[in-house]
Amino acid sequence: MDQIGAAGVAYNQDLTHKTILVGDSGVGKTSLLVQFDQGKFIPGSFSATVGIGFTNKVLTVDELKVRLQIWDTAGQERFRSVTHAYYRDAQALLLLYDITSRSSFDNTRAWLTEIHEYAQDDVVIMLLGNKSDMASARVIRREDGEKLAREYGVIFLETSAKTGLNVDEAFMTVAKELVRHSVQLPIEPRFQLHDVMEPEKEPSGCCGFS
Numbered sequence: 001m002d003q004i005g006a007a008g009v010a011y012n013q014d015l016t017h018k019t020i021l022v023g024d025s026g027v028g029k030t031s032l033l034v035q036f037d038q039g040k041f042i043p044g045s046f047s048a049t050v051g052i053g054f055t056n057k058v059l060t061v062d063e064l065k066v067r068l069q070i071w072d073t074a075g076q077e078r079f080r081s082v083t084h085a086y087y088r089d090a091q092a093l094l095l096l097y098d099i100t101s102r103s104s105f106d107n108t109r110a111w112l113t114e115i116h117e118y119a120q121d122d123v124v125i126m127l128l129g130n131k132s133d134m135a136s137a138r139v140i141r142r143e144d145g146e147k148l149a150r151e152y153g154v155i156f157l158e159t160s161a162k163t164g165l166n167v168d169e170a171f172m173t174v175a176k177e178l179v180r181h182s183v184q185l186p187i188e189p190r191f192q193l194h195d196v197m198e199p200e201k202e203p204s205g206c207c208g209f210s
């Protein structure tokens with residue numbers, strides 16, 4: 001059922017938005033989701049994701065409950081065809097690269113091409129430069145990420161699944177965009193005052209036009 005949020009928009013809180021994490025193997029997709037879901041980082045603890053799994057989260061945006069079903073995908077090439085099938089009904093995609101890996105950054109163009117090929121036209125896309133805590137190993141400047149995001153018209157943040165930097169912000173930004181995309185009706189007064197009031201009658205003899 002539609003609810004009206006603090007910002008005055010109608011939004012159906014029963015909707016669940018499929019949100020998918022994609023990007024090369026090792027960029028930190030599983031770690032980012034674990035940090036978001038459990039608020040912790042377990043270094044080097046994950047073997048490469050095989051196939052796909054999801055976590056449900058409910059975020060509050062302008063007093064509205066936004067339900068995300070967040071899917072962690074395998075970055076490895078051999079699972080790519082499985083991942084494509086999931087793009088189709090996704091409402092949001094978080095595309096990660098690793099700021100210490102040039103190849104993971106360069107490959108984001110190929111990921112974006114795939115996304116445009118397989119995903120819905122109005123999918124919310126965020127580009128995330130992960131592992132921002134690894135300053136001394138950085139090879140991709142923040143400006144390079146920003147420039148690429150501008151070029152493709154997507155939202156950009158640098159994150160760290162280790163320290164938690166911008167992890168909540170990334171998912172919150174997605175949730176806000178989803179509300180914006182889902183707005184069905186602008187909330188306007190159903191009628192205007194002048195619709196129900198008699199037009200003001202000119203007092204006779206007024207105004208002196210002839």
Ligand SMILES: Nc1nc2c(ncn2[C@@H]2O[C@H](COP(=O)(O)OP(=O)(O)OP(=O)(O)O)[C@@H](O)[C@H]2O)c(=O)[nH]1
Nearest residue numbers: 025026027028029030031044048049075131161162
């Ligand atoms: N320092 C640092 N290490 C990270 C960060 N995110 C992930 N890592 C490490 O990077 C490695 C790969 O992380 P994963 O979360 O397994 O990467 P993934 O993208 O899920 O990999 P696939 O499942 O193969 O697609 C692990 O050793 C993580 O501990 C981060 O923000 N900072």
